Amino acid sequence: MRVLGLMSGTSADAIDCAVAEFSEAGGRLDMRLLWHGEQPWDEGLRARILGVLPPATSTVADWCQLDTEIGQAFGAAASAAIAEAGPVDLIASHGQTLFHWVENGKARGSLQVGNPAWIQAATGTPVVSDFRIADIAAGGHGAPLTSTFDAMWLGETPTALLNLGGIANVTVVGLSDGALTGDTGPANCLLDAAAHRFHGLPADLGGALARAGRVDERALAILLADPFFAQPLPRSTGREYFDGDYVARRLVDVTLEGADLFATLTELTARTVADVINRASVRRVVASGGGIHNPFLMERLAALLEAPLLTADELGLPSDAKEAYVFALLGYLSATGRPGVVVGAGGRAATGATHPTVLGTLTPAGSGQPAAPAITLALHNQEEA
Numbered sequence: 119m120r121v122l123g124l125m126s127g128t129s130a131d132a133i134d135c136a137v138a139e140f141s142e143a144g145g146r147l148d149m150r151l152l153w154h155g156e157q158p159w160d161e162g163l164r165a166r167i168l169g170v171l172p173p174a175t176s177t178v179a180d181w182c183q184l185d186t187e188i189g190q191a192f193g194a195a196a197s198a199a200i201a202e203a204g205p206v207d208l209i210a211s212h213g214q215t216l217f218h219w220v221e222n223g224k225a226r227g228s229l230q231v232g233n234p235a236w237i238q239a240a241t242g243t244p245v246v247s248d249f250r251i252a253d254i255a256a257g258g259h260g261a262p263l264t265s266t267f268d269a270m271w272l273g274e275t276p277t278a279l280l281n282l283g284g285i286a287n288v289t290v291v292g293l294s295d296g297a298l299t300g301d302t303g304p305a306n307c308l309l310d311a312a313a314h315r316f317h318g319l320p321a322d323l324g325g326a327l328a329r330a331g332r333v334d335e336r337a338l339a340i341l342l343a344d345p346f347f348a349q350p351l352p353r354s355t356g357r358e359y360f361d362g363d364y365v366a367r368r369l370v371d372v373t374l375e376g377a378d379l380f381a382t383l384t385e386l387t388a389r390t391v392a393d394v395i396n397r398a399s400v401r402r403v404v405a406s407g408g409g410i411h412n413p414f415l416m417e418r419l420a421a422l423l424e425a426p427l428l429t430a431d432e433l434g435l436p437s438d439a440k441e442a443y444v445f446a447l448l449g450y451l452s453a454t455g456r457p458g459v460v461v462g463a464g465g466r467a468a469t470g471a472t473h474p475t476v477l478g479t480l481t482p483a484g485s486g487q488p489a490a491p492a493i494t495l496a497l498h499n500q501e502e503a
Contacts (some may be wrong), residue, residue, distance in 0.1 A: 119357070119453070120152070122199055124192055124211040124237075128284030128357050129306055129408060130167045131320070132156040133192060135199040137206060138449045147270070149447065153203035154439035157195035163187055167214060172358040181216065188214050189233035191228030193240030198307025200241060209245045210449025211237055212441075218261065218356035223349055225259040225383065227251070234481040246449045246478040253459055258471025259354035262287040265297045265468040266451065267444045269460045272433070273297075278400045278425070281304065281441070284357060286391050289468070290398045296461045298398065299466040300351035303390040304360040305409045308383045311362040316379075323412025328384040330408035331377030338370055341386050344368065351394065352462070352470040384415050392422035406430040406437040452478040 125134045140147060159167070167184065170176035186219040198210055213230030220226065234245040249262030263439050268279040269291045276292040286305035297458040306321060313319040313327065322328055337415075346355060365374070365383070374382060387409075395403055409415055410429050420427045430437040448458045457474030459467040467474045 119272045120206040121446040123442040125441045134139040134442040137203040138446040163204040185231040188238030193237040210445045211247045245481040248298045249477045252475045255473035258469035261354040276400045278395045280405040282407040300353045325412040328380035331381030337374045388418035
């Protein structure tokens with residue numbers, strides 16, 4: 119089965135696309151990485167996506183329009199991917215997260231928009247989407263959803279797989295009591311917000327701003343005192359918590375600006391990631407996501423982590439395409455009726471759900487199919503039975 123995975127993360131910088139071919143024999147699943155690429159967002163649409171995220175306010179009309187326009191953008195990206203990589207049997211679309219609802223450490227819901235009907239209409243291919251909510255309904259966090267991919271790929275050795283997107287998340291595999299997964303906190307989101315607000319840049323490009331500054335230890339201590347960082351895994355969060363005003367809310371009595379702001383936020387990411395991973399006693403850390411292109415952040419992580427830091431590229435998986443390949447696998451597992459999350463401690467799913475669940479909902483192929491033969495429907499009431 120050939121599956122196209124589509125993913126846009128919390129940074130909303132592009133739609134990542136990846137095509138994989140799956141085959142099974144003798145209890146082994148082979149995944150051939152056939153093609154990957156990305157479709158940059160239209161700048162106007164990206165601005166509107168970021169513009170509805172907290173702390174901004176928005177209307178139901180905004181979200182309805184984005185659901186359609188993002189779905190159409192995903193459909194165009196899928197069509198372009200298929201034109202280049204060849205036909206696929208299934209599309210697995212994560213969509214674009216607008217809100218991940220967590221209260222008192224428990225996930226209550228998660229909204230990804232980009233209606234799959236537009237993807238199906240553009241490609242004539244069935245689409246699996248809405249991957250997170252089944253896990254949340256079973257008591258889990260619905261995030262991160264990389265545990266099955268990570269355990270199947272590198273689970274023979276105690277390994278922490280780190281994703282540095284807008285939010286940083288980690289999955290630890292190869293442990294005797296099952297996988298462990300969760301969000302560690304901000305990776306790029308606070309840095310990106312500051313770069314845009316103060317310099318008109320999409321990010322701290324190359325970590326240059328942070329490298330020119332010094333860590334403000336008082337400010338860092340206040341940020342690290344956020345109760346979120348003391349929560350055990352599994353845990354989840356998003357840009358609705360670490361939003362563009364997060365730093366100002368936390369640092370009411372501290373002035374943090376210029377290059378020191380970027381140095382401190384980079385250190386916040388590095389320390390919160392290292393704190394989680396170093397407790398797991400792993401033999402290696404394998405990183406992916408946009409943050410690996412920030413050399414200063416990678417230097418700080420390497421200095422703080424107790425295990426060697428590698429990138430997914432060094433182990434044969436394109437780092438920038440990892441999440442799209444993850445969703446290709448999740449789509450295949452859904453289509454074949456298998457759970458998308460592995461077992462963690464205590465027999466629960468790694469996300470904290472009471473049990474691993476089959477993820478996603480199906481939008482079947484419809485256009486181009488032969489019309490169903492006309493039939494009549496005869497209704498019978500209970501008294502006639």
